[in-house]
Amino acid sequence: MRRVIAIAAAAITLAGCSSFSSSDSFSYFRSAPPTVQVQLESTPPGADARTSLGPGCKTPCRVSVTPPEGSTSFLVNYSMPGVQPASVPVQVIKESGGMFSADTFRVSPNPVMAELRPPPPPPKPEHKPMRPRRPKPAAAATAPAATGSAFPDPGQGAPPQR
Template sequence: MRRVIAIALTGASLAGCSSLSLDSFKPAPPLVKVALESAPPGADATTSLGPACKTPCSIDVPAPDAGFSVTFAGPKFQPVTIPVQVIRNPGDFASPPTTIIEPSPVFAELRPAAPPPKARKPMRPKKPKPPKAAAAPNPAPAQPAAR
């Protein structure tokens, strides 16, 4: 009787595992080493896949089916994004499959950020000039009065 109960409990517990799929048996994508360099060195390099480091460096990323990008950024420099292609060669009976990263190494030249615009002093309104007095015509020289 104990066997029947144990088998029934095992069957009930397996029935609850409906999320079991063949995807869990697929191998993880192979890791590919990506070399990252920049001019000037010391930039923060971040991949669209997640991993990041300070240049010059190399990181391991899972080889995606499509390409990815690497963004280089640094203080006082404009960020630069470089697209990276993943080329897969399936191989055959004589050679193993290979994955190639293009470009290799991934290189970015950072340009200095434009200086911030200079703060202009606010313009003061000009003081109005006092109105000029209307010029009176020159009086004619006074003639002696006739007596």
């Protein structure tokens, strides 16, 4: 009978240890993932801002994000009709809390600011350079200007009087 009781006690003890040793049971001792508040702003206001982690809003606004495990950065993408979209990288900085306090997280920059600019004007079509006009050829004289000709050259003026 003692053997049966010893085996039953050992089985209960080992059964308790096996359920405690699974990695899921240690999650009770872990703290919840940290969330950080991020202020999103834009010039002009009213742009749609969305983080690469999911949350988004219309600027100016504030969102709570949970940085993924092992990630130190994320992007905030801004868009608005009539302006060029913009992306701003954001760093998540972990500061150790020490032995008796929890780690803290902060984001840089905070507030996250983007200046949205109008799109550039469309490129103008290239025109071929115009060729300069060729001068019209001068009218050729009807008779060659020969020395001692009977007809005076119209470009020389009147013939000398004798």
